[in-house]
Amino acid sequence: MAPLRHRSFALFQTAKFLASLATQIQTVAVGAQVYSLTHRPLDLGIVGLSQFLPFLLFVMPAGQAADHYDRRRLLLLCFAVELVCGAALLWFTASGMRAPWPVFAIMVAFGVARAFSAPADSALLPNLVPRELFGNAIGINSTAWQFSVIAGPALGGLLYASHGAGAAYLTVIALLIVSLVCLWFVRSPPQAAPTGAATLHTLLEGLRFVRSRPVILCAISLDLFAVLLGGATAMLPAYASDVLHVGAGGLGWLRASPGIGAALVAVLLSVRPITRQVGPMMFSGVLVFGIATVLFGLSTNYAWSLLLLAVLGAADMISVFVRHMLVQLETPDSMRGRVGAVNSMFIGASNELGEFESGLMATWLGLVPSVALGGVLTVLVVIGCAALFPVLRRMDRFPDMHPGD
Numbered sequence: 001m002a003p004l005r006h007r008s009f010a011l012f013q014t015a016k017f018l019a020s021l022a023t024q025i026q027t028v029a030v031g032a033q034v035y036s037l038t039h040r041p042l043d044l045g046i047v048g049l050s051q052f053l054p055f056l057l058f059v060m061p062a063g064q065a066a067d068h069y070d071r072r073r074l075l076l077l078c079f080a081v082e083l084v085c086g087a088a089l090l091w092f093t094a095s096g097m098r099a100p101w102p103v104f105a106i107m108v109a110f111g112v113a114r115a116f117s118a119p120a121d122s123a124l125l126p127n128l129v130p131r132e133l134f135g136n137a138i139g140i141n142s143t144a145w146q147f148s149v150i151a152g153p154a155l156g157g158l159l160y161a162s163h164g165a166g167a168a169y170l171t172v173i174a175l176l177i178v179s180l181v182c183l184w185f186v187r188s189p190p191q192a193a194p195t196g197a198a199t200l201h202t203l204l205e206g207l208r209f210v211r212s213r214p215v216i217l218c219a220i221s222l223d224l225f226a227v228l229l230g231g232a233t234a235m236l237p238a239y240a241s242d243v244l245h246v247g248a249g250g251l252g253w254l255r256a257s258p259g260i261g262a263a264l265v266a267v268l269l270s271v272r273p274i275t276r277q278v279g280p281m282m283f284s285g286v287l288v289f290g291i292a293t294v295l296f297g298l299s300t301n302y303a304w305s306l307l308l309l310a311v312l313g314a315a316d317m318i319s320v321f322v323r324h325m326l327v328q329l330e331t332p333d334s335m336r337g338r339v340g341a342v343n344s345m346f347i348g349a350s351n352e353l354g355e356f357e358s359g360l361m362a363t364w365l366g367l368v369p370s371v372a373l374g375g376v377l378t379v380l381v382v383i384g385c386a387a388l389f390p391v392l393r394r395m396d397r398f399p400d401m402h403p404g405d
Helices: 007-038 041-068 071-094 101-128 131-163 165-184 205-211 214-229 232-243 247-271 278-298 302-330 333-365 367-388
Strands: none
Touching (some): 007 041, 007 071, 071 165, 101 131, 131 247, 214 302, 214 333
């Protein structure tokens, strides 16, 4: 817990936790509200697509901005835009919204804010703690995020079930206001400025860097295709309503279950980070993730589904930790924004585009077959990546912190 003794890191983590908590509450409310309006799984996928397309368009310029401008100020602006999005959702709900398109439009703006916040966030973190505490800081960061993934969906489902979407969005607004206040008092640390002016060549430097590092390329590609194909969580509103019959309250706990499993692992990693058998640990985590997805897709028992989602989240946390460590330790500070943008682009593709893919597959094949098939394909991706990237499969230790950071 030593990183928390650094004031700026503690404030930064508090701001991130509250903003993430707000996002999780909003995600549950938006999914439940849209599905209650249309009862079409495809619309749940469109919610993800409406966030992914602007994210894909802006994330590379956002990485460039994170390397050239003050990263804390960029985050302040992004959180302010997310606050406006929450207020717009509240306004549309209060006005008696009957069509989902206003939600899709707001999620586009939310996607733009996320595109700029992701690289600034990941690039700022390593500069807030001493080098020797970086592994612990990542563990704390992951733990805080996972606890938001637990509490946010549960609270969102409870608020939606008891008081409606308006109460959920009002809570989102309050949390983001406090988050902005905390971030305002974070002291901007020195950051290594890139040499030369911002050009198209420097914009794409992050992509060239990732391509030149097979270990990073494999790690983020594995995560991309695993979550893209095994995106069971996108269909949870439909599962809660049509398969498990547990309503909005049950949906909140379904959303929270992956976070519970991931948080348990994140707490362990914050105390005892992974230091050996790095590659095998990552591949094993994604393999278990795929198997748990298959079993969840076939489950019709609520308790068993909760357990499988917790296992799924725990396995995913292992691969997330390894990927985050590899990206940060291999990247010089002057490029962390652009490399973080590439990493965020892969993550965004796996999450939001994965939601659209899940909605589309559920429309074509049916809800249960699409989720189970996604898990099977995830297992096949793990086998394929293990064969194509033996350098990561055999990796024992993390690299040293990049010299000059």
